[in-house]
Amino acid sequence: MELSEKLVLALPKGRILEEVMPLVRKAGIEPEADFDDPKSRKLEFDTNIPNLSIIRVRAFDAATFVAFGAAHLGVVGNDVLQEFGYSDLYSPLDLDIGHCRLSLAMPVDEAEEDPKEWSHIRVATKYPNMTREYYAERGIQAECIKLNGAMELAPKLGLSRRIVDLVSTGGTLKANHLKEVEVLTHITSRLVVNRPAFKTRPQEVSYWIERFREATQDGTASK
Numbered sequence: 365m366e367l368s369e370k371l372v373l374a375l376p377k378g379r380i381l382e383e384v385m386p387l388v389r390k391a392g393i394e395p396e397a398d399f400d401d402p403k404s405r406k407l408e409f410d411t412n413i414p415n416l417s418i419i420r421v422r423a424f425d426a427a428t429f430v431a432f433g434a435a436h437l438g439v440v441g442n443d444v445l446q447e448f449g450y451s452d453l454y455s456p457l458d459l460d461i462g463h464c465r466l467s468l469a470m471p472v473d474e475a476e477e478d479p480k481e482w483s484h485i486r487v488a489t490k491y492p493n494m495t496r497e498y499y500a501e502r503g504i505q506a507e508c509i510k511l512n513g514a515m516e517l518a519p520k521l522g523l524s525r526r527i528v529d530l531v532s533t534g535g536t537l538k539a540n541h542l543k544e545v546e547v548l549t550h551i552t553s554r555l556v557v558n559r560p561a562f563k564t565r566p567q568e569v570s571y572w573i574e575r576f577r578e579a580t581q582d583g584t585a586s587k
C-alpha cells in the first residue's frame with residue numbers, strides 16, 4: 365500500500381458543505397480547526413487521518429480535481445457529473461444529500477405551453493450539455509446560452525424566455541415570477557472516486573467508500 369502520497373478528498377465549498385460535513389465526521393474524518401473558520405484563506409486542510417487531507421473547492425471543480433486524479437475522492441452533485449460526463453469518475457454511493465431538481469422554467473404570465481409541441485427553444489443555463497441532450501432525445505433543438513448564476517434574470521431582461529436551473533424549494537423561481545414547466549431530472553450528491561486511484565490504491569479507496577456508506581446508512585446523519 366502506498367503510504368507516502370496523501371489521499372485527497374475534494375469537498376464543494378457551497379451549500380453542500382454544510383450537509384456533507386456530518387457525514388464526513390461520521391465517516392471518522394475530522395479536519396483541522398481552521399476548516400470551520402470562515403476567515404481562513406486556506407484551501408487544503410490536514411485531518412485527524414495522517415494519510416488524508418481535504419480540499420475545499422467550487423462544486424464543478426470538485427469533479428475536475430477528482431477526474432484528473434489531483435484528488436482521489438470527492439463529493440459531487442449528479443448535475444455536475446452529468447454535465448461533465450468524465451469517464452474517469454466513478455460514483456459508487458448516493459449520499460442522500462443536496463436534493464434538488466433540474467427544471468425548465470419560464471415567466472408565469474406567459475401562456476401555458478405544451479413542451480411536446482416545441483421544435484426549437486432558446487434557454488439560459490449553467491447546464492448546456494444536459495439541456496441539449498434532454499431535448500435532443502425528444503426531437504427538440506435547444507439553443508443554450510451559458511450563464512454561471514442568476515439564470516432567473518434572463519427572461520426578465522430578454523436574454524431568453526426560458527431557463528434551465530436547479531430548483532429546490534421553488535422560492536427563487538417564485539421571487540422572480542417564473543413557473544416550473546418541466547423537470548429534466550432529479551439531483552442528489554454522490555461520493556465520487558478517481559477510477560485509476562481505485563485501481564492503484566484499492567484498499568484505501570474501498571475503506572473510505574465503506575466508511576461513507578456506513579455514515580449514510582446511520583439514521584442520525586443530518587439531512
Ligand SMILES: Nc1ncnc2c1ncn2[C@@H]1O[C@H](COP(=O)(O)OP(=O)(O)OP(=O)(O)O)[C@@H](O)[C@H]1O
Nearest residue numbers: 378379380422423441443444462463464530531532
Ligand atoms: N437549491 C438547491 N438545493 C439543493 N441542492 C442544490 C441547490 N442548488 C444547488 N444544489 C446542489 O449543490 C451543488 C453546489 O451548488 P452551489 O449553489 O453551492 O454552487 P454554485 O453556487 O452553483 O457554484 P459555485 O459558486 O461553486 O460556482 C450543485 O451542484 C447541486 O448539486
Ligand SMILES: O=P(O)(O)OC[C@H]1O[C@H](OP(=O)(O)OP(=O)(O)O)[C@H](O)[C@@H]1O
Nearest residue numbers: 513514529530531532533534535536537
Ligand atoms: O428553489 P430554491 O430553493 O430557491 O433554490 C434554487 C436556487 O438554488 C441555486 O442557486 P444558489 O442559491 O446555490 O446560488 P447560485 O445562483 O449562486 O448558484 C439555484 O441556482 C437556484 O437559483
